[in-house]
Amino acid sequence: xxxxxxxxxxxxxxxxxxxxxxxxxxxxxxxxxxxxxxxxxxxxxxxxxxxxxxxxxxxxxxxxxxxxxxxxxxxxxxxxxxxxxxxxxxxxxxxxxxxxxxxxxxxxxxxxxxxxxxxxxxxxxxxxxxxxxxxxxxxxxxxxxxxxxxxxxxxxxxxxxxxxxxxxxxxxxxxxxxxxxxxxxxxxxxxxxxxxxxxxxxxxxxxxxxxxxxxxxxxxxxxxxxxxxxxxxxxxxxxxxxxxxxxxxxxxxxxxxxxxxxxxxxxxxxxxxxxxxx
Amino acid sequence: xxxxxxxxxxxxxxxxxxxxxxxxxxxxxxxxxxxxxxxxxxxxxxxxxxxxxxxxxxxxxxxxxxxxxxxxxxxxxxxxxxxxxxxxxxxxxxxxxxxxxxxxxxxxxxxxxxxxxxxxxxxxxxxxxxxxxxxxxxxxxxxxxxxxxxxxxxxxxxxxxxxxxxxxxxxxxxxxxxxxxxxxxxxxxxxxxxxxxxxxxxxxxxxxxx
Numbered sequence: 001x002x003x004x005x006x007x008x009x010x011x012x013x014x015x016x017x018x019x020x021x022x023x024x025x026x027x028x029x030x031x032x033x034x035x036x037x038x039x040x041x042x043x044x045x046x047x048x049x050x051x052x053x054x055x056x057x058x059x060x061x062x063x064x065x066x067x068x069x070x071x072x073x074x075x076x077x078x079x080x081x082x083x084x085x086x087x088x089x090x091x092x093x094x095x096x097x098x099x100x101x102x103x104x105x106x107x108x109x110x111x112x113x114x115x116x117x118x119x120x121x122x123x124x125x126x127x128x129x130x131x132x133x134x135x136x137x138x139x140x141x142x143x144x145x146x147x148x149x150x151x152x153x154x155x156x157x158x159x160x161x162x163x164x165x166x167x168x169x170x171x172x173x174x175x176x177x178x179x180x181x182x183x184x185x186x187x188x189x190x191x192x193x194x195x196x197x198x199x200x201x202x203x204x205x206x207x208x209x210x211x212x213x214x215x216x217x218x219x220x221x222x223x224x225x226x227x228x229x230x231x232x233x234x235x236x237x238x239x240x241x242x243x244x245x246x247x248x249x250x251x252x253x254x255x256x257x258x259x260x261x262x263x264x265x266x267x268x269x270x271x272x273x274x275x276x277x278x
Numbered sequence: 279x280x281x282x283x284x285x286x287x288x289x290x291x292x293x294x295x296x297x298x299x300x301x302x303x304x305x306x307x308x309x310x311x312x313x314x315x316x317x318x319x320x321x322x323x324x325x326x327x328x329x330x331x332x333x334x335x336x337x338x339x340x341x342x343x344x345x346x347x348x349x350x351x352x353x354x355x356x357x358x359x360x361x362x363x364x365x366x367x368x369x370x371x372x373x374x375x376x377x378x379x380x381x382x383x384x385x386x387x388x389x390x391x392x393x394x395x396x397x398x399x400x401x402x403x404x405x406x407x408x409x410x411x412x413x414x415x416x417x418x419x420x421x422x423x424x425x426x427x428x429x430x431x432x433x434x435x436x437x438x439x440x441x442x443x444x445x446x447x448x449x450x451x452x453x454x455x456x457x458x459x460x461x462x463x464x465x466x467x468x469x470x471x472x473x474x475x476x477x478x479x480x481x482x483x484x485x486x487x488x
Contacts, residue, residue: 009422013464014457038471040420045368046412048387050394054413057479061472099479143369148383157374183333183369190431191408193446195337195365224462228453262460 003109004071005033006062008080008220009041015077015220017259021244022076022111028127028251029120033074036065044079044144045187048086056096059087063108064100072107074114076244078145078219081110085151110145110152112218112243116162124169128250131171135274137241138175138212139163140203140226142219143183157181166243167216170250177210179203186221200229207238213270214239216246227264239267249276307352315388321378322346328372328382338362339401342372342382349385358393362386364402407434417480420470425454425463 011019026033039062048055063084066073075081090096091104114120141160149157160181164174184203189196204226207215217223217240226240240263248257249271256277260267271277312319328342329335335342340360348357357363363386372382393400400406411431415422428450432438441447457463 010424012421012468013424014462016462038420040470040472040476041416041422043413043416046409047416048368049390049409050413051483052388052391053483054479058416058476061475065472099475143367143371147370147374148381149374183367183371185333185367187367188334188365188405190428191404192337192365192402195334199333231453231456262462264456264460 001030002032002034002071003074003114004066004069005035006039006066006073006075006080006084007035008039008075008077010077010220010224014224015242017262018076018220018223018242018244020259021242021248021257024257025244025247025251028248029123034069034071036062036069036073039065042080042083044083048083053096055083056087056090057098059084060091060096060098060100060102063088063091063104063106064098064102066106067102070106072109074109074111076111076218076220078110078142079221081108082144082152084108085153089151110218112141112145112162112166115243116165121165121169124166124247128170129253130250130276132246132250132274132276133171133173135172135270135276136175136211136213137167137172137216137246138177138207138210139167139180139216139243140184140207140222141181142217142222143181145219146181163216163218163243167246170246172216172246175210175212177206177212179206184222184225186219186225189225196225197229200225204229204238208236212238214241214267216241216243218243230265237265239263239265239270241267254278305352307354308350311349311385311388315381315384317381317384318378319346319349319380319385322350322380323378325377327375327377328380331371331375333369333371334365334367337365342386345386345389346380346382349389355398357389358396358398359401361401363390363393364400364405366390404437404440407431407437415467417476418473419467420473420476421468423464423467425458425465426467428454 007019040058043054043058047058075084085108088104088108091098091102141163146152146154146157146160154160167174182203183199185196185199215226215238223240223242230237256271308319324343326343332342338361340348340362345357345362366386368383368387370383376382408431411434412427415427415430
């Protein structure tokens, strides 16, 4: 199977570990990812805040580039996925003039939902050689991936299940909680730190109250936000994993990939305690 | 009818009526917002579900349900001068849980767009400056580099001064250093070749049609 891959800006910098784990996991699953050539930023939050035109045009550049390759798009970043879908709908409704040849006919997948389809879950289960037994996790989806349901196409937007399905296929114990899709405030975190931190802290506290030892995320902004806020905490640290990182961990017999060093909250003590890594 | 008569009749007519502008009550503002966003604002019955769902309503001066009422009343100036439109995270909680499918987030986003194109100074200056810096970086390179975004944001007037006064700058620099050591920051931005196309769209937007 072949898909065109739209990484997005975060995956080039802050979420480098996410990119590396995605590449490894898709190789394991025998799916070829073709990176869209000369992709541009999707303009998330800033573009739609200040100029509606740009919020449609910027993702359209990437849609057009993907249409040239002719492969369905998969987007790992929640923000990018949301903006691509939004732009696609606007193009289909012919509400904006796009200076490039673009029809908006390709399917835009978000990575978690693509990997949570029954056939994919089946092949993931087959690949697991190191089941993550005894690892208690909560899955955190963030806001942009599930909402608004009209754009993202999620039917279970109040209680999304895609990450839960993947994590339990890996053998982890997935806990239920109420903050799956509450906003973490990443978009506001730089300019209004106080608001951002109050939102992020609440998610972290609630996850710990549920009894989770780690949080599984799929959005690069959620990860960095939840990770960085713990930088000064001396104890009671909760590692934040990308779901692809856990997948790769379960797919390998021993050892841990180097990208775990990139986390601010070191996940290795937890993995050693659980006996996954020596 | 002779032309003189028409202009006379028109002059008489306008002198009798009080001049009304957008925002002076009436339905002008409401019609405009409804027309441009396609949202049925009249469907709102002020149940406050949006405000209760909003994670940041605590920091807003006009709460989401009030935004809808203000729009119905045509209080344009109050809306564009509010902190609400800048504090909104676009997390879409309000729109998703509205029982009458009033897309509150879309309205707030549209008002933010309006404010950005008006002469009004944004109430939450730092947020507006951040969005602007983001778009400037995007125009220049086509992609965003976190380090450069932060640096250019800090160089905007008053941002650095504010940070020095609050004493948060040192913490920020240390965080940057840690992130760099962890290999999470690229020192230089990567360009996309599509930058030419982005620039041409911006030129058109400015009014250069040919």
